[in-house]
Amino acid sequence: MHGNLKSKNILLDRSYQPYISDFGLHFLLNPTAGQEMLEDSASEGYKAPELIKMKDVSEETDIYSFGVILLELLSGKEPINENPTPDEDFYLPNFMRNAVLDHRIADLYHPDLLLSNNSSHEYPVTEECILKLFQLAMACCSPSPSLRPNIKQVIRKLEEIGK
Template sequence: MMKTHMIKLVLGLASATLLVILMLFIFFYRKRRVRNGREDVEDTDLKDGDEAEMEDLITFYGGEDLTISDILDAPGEVIGKSNFGTLYKALMQQSNKLRLLRFLRPVCSARGEEFGEVIRLLGCVRHPNLVPLLGFYAGPRGEKLLVHPFYRHGNLAEFIRDGNGESHKWANIYSISIGIAKGLEHLHTGMHKPIIHGNIKSRNILLDRNYQAFISDFGLHLLLNATAGQEMLEASAAEGYRAPELIKMKDASEESDIYSFGVILLELLSGKEPINQDPTPDEDFYLPNFMRNAVLGHRIADIFHPGILVSNMHDGRREVTEESILKFFRLAMSCCSPSPSLRPNIKQVIWKLEDIGK
């Protein structure tokens, strides 16, 4: 009888120990998937029966210090969301560097060998006015994560509309414009094959402390499937950046990129948003149309922010003339031509900007 009780006691203790071990395993497994409140919601898109993929990390120039554990354990803060993924600001523990992490939902990502080829292509793109891809992580359940540098001074949309006066200084307007143009030139002409951005807008232009411009998200549409790419295009249209001839994202072109760039130039010049949510009877919904009507109505004061002339006085002299401002305006409007064939190419844009800057 005593032996029977001892056996039951030992079996009970063993069962309890196994239960504790099992609970600890589940706890640490869940902890790995939930990082400081950042649950990989994207991996829930994996359907039952789908095969798990190999976990992998590819690093590019500038991202050699990245590791899988450092990426997954980094404390993160959500700074943006879209239908196809989530954007985080994260602090890498090993290097103590802030990075921008973009999770792509597996259900929205393109599949096959072409995806890997695009990643390797984007990882090789380097230019002083382009946000580089530092690394790419692929998780076992289809998670995909792009790693970029983090720019502390925000994006161009915030800069234009924060009202601090710096956005009205001609030196900043010109520097940002020529920086975007040079970055776009590298995408269109500096590679073996042109890379179409496909989603140029002021929120995708990041700034450093000296107001130098860095184009982000170039080629991102190439990593998405057709449905997600179309949703990106529809969002661009709703924000006022889509070229009128562009119906499907797969048809995005150098000319449609130029149109979106022209809208940004008009934003910089006028301080207005691309879409007027509450137009008066005399105003138009879209910024390029508003500007055309302003010219036809001889409302020259409407085409640029008055602070541009006021903020550019030095020793009693203006650092920019109305002639230069009007040349800048004409360039912006030519980029926004309804006809793609009438828009300048990016090299012509740079020539004209350099002439304005003389």
């Protein structure tokens, strides 16, 4: 368990290999500092809904945070919209659910994702791939922890999408 998974804690090297930072830091901090970290995470839009009621992080809460990160990558949007229009939700997972319900497919991913398809990329990005990643992200962001995939299922799905 990480407990503070967010895009700011993912570092990339020169080859774009990701590294997760701040791993387990909340366990080392005193309870007050750990609670403040969870509250900061919530205000940034990464905190799973159940963490509002209970204070313990779990694999399921990290999966939720990972789903938010995937939605960020796909949409190019921040997890919290500081200035939503009246028909928008301020919280990214809810915004994306509403986009699907309202058939606003253009809101599901940033159009530049498809523009990156050129000969310098080993793996071309397709709409099918984007939609599979979106489905995975939304499964990870399920309001119910029991409906979220576990990490093995997430990895298996990512490997499947990457083929």
